[in-house]
Amino acid sequence: MNPKHIAVDDTIMRVNMPVMSTTEIFRGYLSPIDAHVITLLEANDYTINSVPLSQNFGTDLSELPLQQVREVFKGDISACLVNDPFGSFKQLATKENLIFLQPSYASVSRYGLVQHVPSMDQIGILAKDISTAYELLSVIQSIDPKDGVMTERNTVSLTPNKLEARVAFDASLLNSTNDEYGELLNSIAKDLNAVDVKLIYFDISKQVMTILAAAELSHSINRYDGVRFGYRSADASNLEEIYEKSRSESFSIGMKLFGILGVFVLSQNNSKRYYEQAMKLRRMIKESLDYVKYDVILLPTEINGNNYTNLAIFSQAPLAGLASLTFSKGNCGIQLLAKPYHEQQLLETYNRIISKD
């Protein structure tokens, strides 16, 4: 493994290189710019491979891109940068013995990252080991005036914490999880002297996530019309047909579903009922996190069920703009959440978990 040899998902744009190349609507499109993170990485002497990881804006939730991830890490690549709003790559990290470090929202420039769900888009680090992940974090977390949501406040101190982070754990989430995994996680919580919390909005969070992601995605994909770039239907004979056929033929089922759902939840008659409620709940989720009592939340990485139920676990960080670290110890998948700009508390907690036998 070469710590200076990394991959970036091709939704992170590089001059004259294909963008989101496995997504049909982008066919033939070459980026006019370098993403800000690319500039930072090159300045720090990284060798970069562009790889096609994200497909169809991450909307095809039923199938995790396992083969693609394996392909990326076959050689001496030490890490891969990828935007993971739906948690697919975090799930894979635990299965493939990798680490996923998600920096705090808006602490890494999105200049040059294809918009998916702008209020949650965040370049994350899928890495072979923890030191590579934090090394990379220190390179890419840098204020960029080209991303208007970044402000001077968004700088993260990476000096390791001397104080032990106070950990919180919601054991009730494990009720539907298989016993063995539950026991493992419980014992980790115990080792960390975790305090009990109840994440009261946990059950509703996947719906909140779905509504907000659909609303934003429906706007993000509005610009793909087959006219200026990318895929254009071969048998369209007028403008109307270019729009209709180019999209029909190139958008995946997931993109269509999210697109239609987004239009639905934002439409005049439904916006109050769905979008505005979801926004309210998002705020409540954020406010329910009580950082007076704890610094880090320990979460499972799967709850008995399918990818959609798992969306609840992985939507906590993007909904609240938190930093998160996902990894496994033995067979036990672990997710840690910290409040914005406290990535060092994740590292400290990780070290405690891993060093314990």
Add this chain to the structure above:
Amino acid sequence: MKYEVVIGLEVHIELSTESKLFCSCPVKFDAAPNENICPACAGMPGIPPVLNKRAVELGIIAGLVTNSKISSVTAFDKKNYFYPDLPTGYQITQFFAPICKDGYIDIELSDRTKRITLKQIHIEEDAGKLVHTATSTLVDLNRAGVPLIEVVSNPDFSNAEEVIAYLEKLRSLMTFASVSDCKMQEGSMRCDVNLSVRETGAIQLGTRTEIKNMSSFKSITEAIEYESNRHIEALETMSEVLVQETRGWDDDAKETYAMREKENFDDYRYFPNPEIMPVVIDSSVVDKLKRNLPEMAHEKLLRLTEQLKLPVIETKQITASKTLSDIFDSTLALTGNPKEVLNWIVVELLSIQRGENKSVDDIVIDTKKFADIIKMVEQRTINRNVGKKLLQLLVEQDINPTNYVTEHNLIIISDNSSVESVVDEILNTHQGVVSEFLEGNQKVYGFLVGQTMKQLGGKADPKVVNELLRSKLASME
């Protein structure tokens, strides 16, 4: 039955920023198609919007000069509509938290002053432009992303006269505050007219139609008259059922028409744009902008007429236009004689502009050179007629008046003896005319002056020519 017309206006005004609202592309009116675009304003993926701070400042200034409340927090939203001139498929605008609210503008009508209240002012990006050719439609995105404010009035107008008075006042306020150049012919001030008709005294409003994208006072007046009559006729004769809709104005047929259904977007699916941070407007920023507000037209009129004692009618011609007002200020600063400058602008410069069929706001003049001409006339280096010719050449060809005078030997002939010999010669050559004059025909006097001036190459001091001619003719009687 008596009816009253109820009108509300949405006026789009292009902000005078150097660059676009969310990218650094320049804002220029007459660029080649798609010259001023970049991946961001062309709607390519992956480039977040970065808010132009100057646009926000100009938005605040617009609020200050319209007596509006400035919001302490303002934010941007996405407004969805799908049209080829909108590269991202959504427009960034302010729906939930506009920058200004609850302002008002007092307008001068022929018989009274009326207060028009404003619902809000918000900032938004302009769309591109479609260019239709015989075989295709082309998209020019130069205008896409250009910052605008939309000034939304309450339905306080009753007729076209009020609407035009309001638009003129709004243009004056925005140009004098340097918020915009408000050039209607270039589309930097455009107007949507919302109109309905109800029985006089009724509380409920009638069916409302919106006439979109009007950009001349003349067509606005005509459209309001046409549309009011259409509504009244529909109400009186049941000739048609009025529906709430968007209409266009056909300037050739002089009528409004229903726009295609597709242009009647009604579900914009607004939501807060997560790519732009809400803007916190500190009261100290507002105070600072307020302190630095330039003089508005009505304040200037008052100062010039009361302190400098300039005549009201002529001064109003100056203060009606920011361009003329600026020319007046900088020329005055160089010459120091307000009456002369006023006179040169109102009489001479405006007549040149009318002759060229230009809009007042299109006058471009080097005021340093303009001042040189005025000073040369004042110091009797050249006579007034030569000065007028120089001004014409300055406007048309941007000549250097001082050099031109030397090169073309236009300096006034101040040697009275050479003028006198020419006068003698003219009186001698035109003895018939002279005797007509002596018999009482005053009209021919001008002919003699003209001939003398012509002989002197137009360079003599007309006063000297006059004195000599008069005294010589008098001695002949």
